[in-house]
Amino acid sequence: MRPTGLSSVAHRRNKREAIHEIPRNDTKRSSVLVCVISGSFFCQMETTRMNRFLIAIICSFTSLVLACGQPPPGRGAGEVESTAAKSVQGQTQQQPSVSFSVQTVIGGLEVPWSIVWAPDGRMFLTERPGRVRVYENGKLRPAPLLTVDDVEPSGESGLMSIALHPQFATNHFLYLSYAYKSDGQRVRVVRYTETPSGVAERKVIVDAIPAAQYHAGCRLRFGPDGKLYVTTGDATERALAQQLDSLAGKTLRVNDDGTVPQDNPFVGRANARSEIWSYGHRNAQGLDFQPGTNLIFQTEHGPSGFDGPGGGDEVNIVEKGKNYGWPAIHHKETRSGMEPPLLEYTPACAPASGAFYRGSVFPQFRGNFFFGCLKGTRLIRIVLDGRRVVVQENLLDGKYGRIREVVEGPDGFLYFSTSNKDGRGSPAADDDRIMRLKPIE
Numbered sequence: 001m002r003p004t005g006l007s008s009v010a011h012r013r014n015k016r017e018a019i020h021e022i023p024r025n026d027t028k029r030s031s032v033l034v035c036v037i038s039g040s041f042f043c044q045m046e047t048t049r050m051n052r053f054l055i056a057i058i059c060s061f062t063s064l065v066l067a068c069g070q071p072p073p074g075r076g077a078g079e080v081e082s083t084a085a086k087s088v089q090g091q092t093q094q095q096p097s098v099s100f101s102v103q104t105v106i107g108g109l110e111v112p113w114s115i116v117w118a119p120d121g122r123m124f125l126t127e128r129p130g131r132v133r134v135y136e137n138g139k140l141r142p143a144p145l146l147t148v149d150d151v152e153p154s155g156e157s158g159l160m161s162i163a164l165h166p167q168f169a170t171n172h173f174l175y176l177s178y179a180y181k182s183d184g185q186r187v188r189v190v191r192y193t194e195t196p197s198g199v200a201e202r203k204v205i206v207d208a209i210p211a212a213q214y215h216a217g218c219r220l221r222f223g224p225d226g227k228l229y230v231t232t233g234d235a236t237e238r239a240l241a242q243q244l245d246s247l248a249g250k251t252l253r254v255n256d257d258g259t260v261p262q263d264n265p266f267v268g269r270a271n272a273r274s275e276i277w278s279y280g281h282r283n284a285q286g287l288d289f290q291p292g293t294n295l296i297f298q299t300e301h302g303p304s305g306f307d308g309p310g311g312g313d314e315v316n317i318v319e320k321g322k323n324y325g326w327p328a329i330h331h332k333e334t335r336s337g338m339e340p341p342l343l344e345y346t347p348a349c350a351p352a353s354g355a356f357y358r359g360s361v362f363p364q365f366r367g368n369f370f371f372g373c374l375k376g377t378r379l380i381r382i383v384l385d386g387r388r389v390v391v392q393e394n395l396l397d398g399k400y401g402r403i404r405e406v407v408e409g410p411d412g413f414l415y416f417s418t419s420n421k422d423g424r425g426s427p428a429a430d431d432d433r434i435m436r437l438k439p440i441e
C-alpha cells in the first residue's frame with residue numbers, strides 16, 4: 001500500500017538501502033569491516049611473519065579510530081533545504097516546493113527522546129539517562145528540573161516520553177515514561193506536579209509494563225478526549241502482543257490519574273487488561289491525533305532479523321479494540337480480523353516519533369504527518385487527505401544522522417532531535433542536538 005506518488009528518488013534510495021539491510025546498525029559494522037581489512041593490508045606490508053598478526057590488529061584498531069565513524073555533514077548553521085515540488089491528484093498545477101533553513105537550537109545533549117512545550121513557552125525535554133531539562137528564554141537551564149534516579153538506561157530504554165496535562169497551566173501535572181529494574185525490566189508511567197522549586201507529589205499512573213532492553217515503547221500523548229495514551233513494546237516476547245492479559249505490545253488509554261475509562265474496549269472482559277485500547281503492536285514509539293478527524297496515527301518498528309524478516313516498519317491508524325497483527329502478520333501480510341498498516345517500510349527506516357503539523361508559518365505542512373527515522377536518518381513527511389495518503393517524501397536525508405523526536409514549536413517551526421549518541425550512530429561534535437526547520441520568507 002505504498003502511495004502512488006512516492007518519488008523515483010525514494011525508490012532509488014530504497015534500492016541503495018537494500019544493499020545494507022540487517023542488522024540495523026549495519027552501516028557502522030560494514031565500516032568497521034572495511035577498516036579492519038584496509039588496516040590489515042597496509043600494516044602487513046613490512047612486518048615479519050612472527051608479529052604480523054599482532055601489528056595488523058593494532059593497525060586495524062588505529063585505522064578504525066582514524067577513518068571510521070563519520071559524523072553527519074549537516075551543521076545546523078542555517079543550511080537551506082527544500083521539499084520537492086509535487087503533482088497532486090486532481091490538481092492541474094504543481095504544488096511549489098517549500099524552502100527552510102536548518103538551525104541548531106540546543107547542542108551537547110545525550111539522546112533527547114521527547115520534547116513538549118508548556119503553555120508559558122518553555123520547552124521541556126527528556127534525556128534518556130534520566131534527566132528532564134528545561135529550555136527557556138533562549139537558554140538551556142544548566143541543572144535538570146528532575147533526574148529520575150531509578151531509570152534503567154541501557155539498550156533502547158531509559159527515560160523516554162514526557163507529556164504535560166492539557167490543563168498544565170493550572171494543575172502543573174507532568175507525566176513521564178521510563179524503564180526500571182524489578183523482577184526483570186519494566187516500564188512505568190509516573191506523574192509529578194511542578195512546583196516553584198522543582199517537582200513534587202510523584203504518583204505512579206501505570207506500573208509494571210513488561211519491557212526488555214529492546215522494545216520498551218513508550219510514547220505518551222494526551223488525546224483530544226483528555227485521556228492519556230501510552231504505547232508499549234512487546235518486550236521481545238512476541239506472543240505477548242496478542243495476549244489481552246498483558247500490557248506488552250499495546251496502546252493503552254487511561255484517565256489522568258491512572259484509573260481506567262469505562263468506555264475502553266475490554267472493560268469487563270475476563271482475562272483482559274482494561275487499560276488496553278489496541279493490541280498486536282511490536283514496538284510503537286510515535287503517536288498523534290489527526291487534526292479534524294481525531295484519528296490516531298501511530299508509527300511502529302517492524303522486525304529486525306531475530307524476530308522476523310527485517311523491515312516492515314509501519315504507520316497505522318489506531319482504532320478502539322482493533323488488532324494490528326504482530327506477530328501473526330507483518331510487512332504487507334493480511335489476515336481477517338487484523339489491521340494491515342497504512343504505510344509499510346522495507347528496508348527499515350526505524351520510525352521513532354510522530355506528529356501532525358497544525359501551525360501557520362508552514363501553511364503547506366498543515367495537516368501533514370511527520371516522523372523521525374533513526375536508522376533511516378531522515379524525516380518523513382506524509383501528506384494526507386483524511387485516511388488517504390496523497391504523497392510522501394524524505395527530508396534531510398542523511399544530513400544530520402539519526403533523527404528521533406519531531407514536534408511543532410509554539411512558534412510554528414518544526415523541531416527535531418538527533419540520536420547520534422545512542423550507541424548506534426556517529427556523533428557530530430555538538431550532538432546530540434535539538435534543531436529546527438525555519439521557513440525562508
Ligand SMILES: [Ca+2]
Pocket residue numbers: 280314324325326329330339340341
Ligand atoms: Ca502491524
